[in-house]
Amino acid sequence: MSLPERPANLPHPEYQTPRGVSPLQSVRGAGLEYPNYTPFKLPNLALKSFTDRGLSAHPEKSSLLSAVSSITHLTPEIGTELSGIQLTALNDPQKNDLAALVAERGVVFLRDQDLDVHQQIEFAAYFGALHIHQMAGIIPDLPWVHPIYKDETAVNGRSHQIWHSDVSYELQPPGLTMxxxxxxxxxxxGGGVAGGDTIWASGYAIYESLSPKLRAFLETLEAKHSGLEQAEKALRTNGCLRRDPIETIHPVVRTHPVTGWKTLYINENFTKEIVGLEKRVGDILLDTLYRTIAEGYEFQVRWKWTPNAVAIWDNRATFHTGIFDYFPHLRHGLRVAPQAEKPYLDPNSKTRREALQEKMEDEKTV
Incomplete structure (x- = not known):
């Protein structure tokens, strides 16, 4: 595979990230700001066709799971660690199986992955068109990469410690994210490596934990997701804004196209209001759901990073937050996010528990 076609007007055209080198070193070594906020313009995003790779997976995910040395389900509800494989060695059927496993388990973890940023981009691009953030810092020649970077200058870093789904205000927010x-x-x-864990929560499990009456009500609702505050902050802090900021209406409950399961789809970062409800009532409902996400520990998995570990999660069916307990020390990683489908609710879809129970009953009758 090769890299996606780069936008024509990227800043610093003289710079190229060397293969096998972290941009944390190479960009600063070239005398450039990192992450880089040099302004450039992109066309506004438009709806594109999308077919999830997980739809082509084997029902048992046998191509992938037969290649691993161990499979560890970290909690009953969410999170699976795979050992004994390198992502760069996976063939297309194995990648399809991986997409289906991520869709089912919410997040899949792999340690000691030997891949550079170019290989990470190439791998992620298999799963969909890569998202370029409207205002976050980038690598100058690799705009699809969102550097996760905090150091001794991150004096307000704790303000980012909010449960969220990435850029949910987009027309087609990311699905599988790496x-x-x-x-x-x-x-x-004593200066030991510690801190900076990430926590994910299962949208499937949180949704099915709600009462049937509340679930039925939520399925009638839509919510406004907004990128305006993020855009205003960028302009206020001398950042850059690459596209016109948007607000988008998405269903409060969405259906995952691979699993067919319903999941809660609101988040504290970007969901601003419930459409059609008095703001006071809508805010109380949203706050209740946000507290359920944050306090539902039985629906969460906490991941302790090691160097070159990878997390691949489904941004449609999970929430996540990073733990900022390491100031003023350095933490750095690279995120790439393929865009998925426009969120939708299939009225015939089921909760995860309902679907699994139905499958078990069908197998008994065979």
Whole structure:
């Protein structure tokens, strides 16, 4: 595979990230700001056709799972760690199986992955058109990469510690999303590597934990997701804005196209209001759901990073937050996010538990 076609007007055309080198070193070594906020313009995003790779997976995901040395389900509800494989060695059927596993388990983890940023981009591009963030810092020649970077200058870093789904205000927010951490904070006792864990929560499990009456009500609702505050902050802090900021209406409950399961789809970062409800009532409902996400520990998995570990999660069916407990130490990783379908609710879809129970009953009758 090769890299996607680069936008024509990227800044710093003289710069190229060398293969096998972290941009954390190479960009600054070239005398450029990192992450880079040099302004450039992109066309506004428009709806594109999308077919999830997980739809082509084997029902048992046998191509992938037969190649691993171990499979560890980290909690009953969410999170699976695979050992014994390198992502760069996977063939297309194995990638399809991986997409289906991520769709089912919410997030899949792999340690000790030997891939550079170019290989990460190439791998992620198999799953869909790569998202370029409207205002976040980038690598100058690789705009699809969102550097996850905090150091001694991140004095307000704790303000980012909010449960969210990435850029849910987009017309087609990301689905499968990939983060590789290459530099971890030495924030432990005696300068040991510690801190900067990430927590994910299952939208499937949280949704099915709600009462049937509340679920039925939520399925009638839509919510406004907004990128305006993020855009205003960028302009206020001398950042850059690459596209016209948008607000988008999405269903409060959406259906995953691979699993067919319903999942809660609101988040504290970008969901601003419930459409058609009095704001006071809508805000109370949203706050209740946000608290369920944050306090539902049985629906969460906490991941302790190691160098070159990778997390691949489904941004449609999970929420996540990074733990900012390492100031003023350095933490750095690279995230790439393929866009997925426009969120929708299939009225015939089921909760995860309902679907699995139905499958078990069908198997008994065969």
């Amino acid at each position: 983060l590789r951490m290459d530099t971890l904070p030495h924030a432990g006792p």
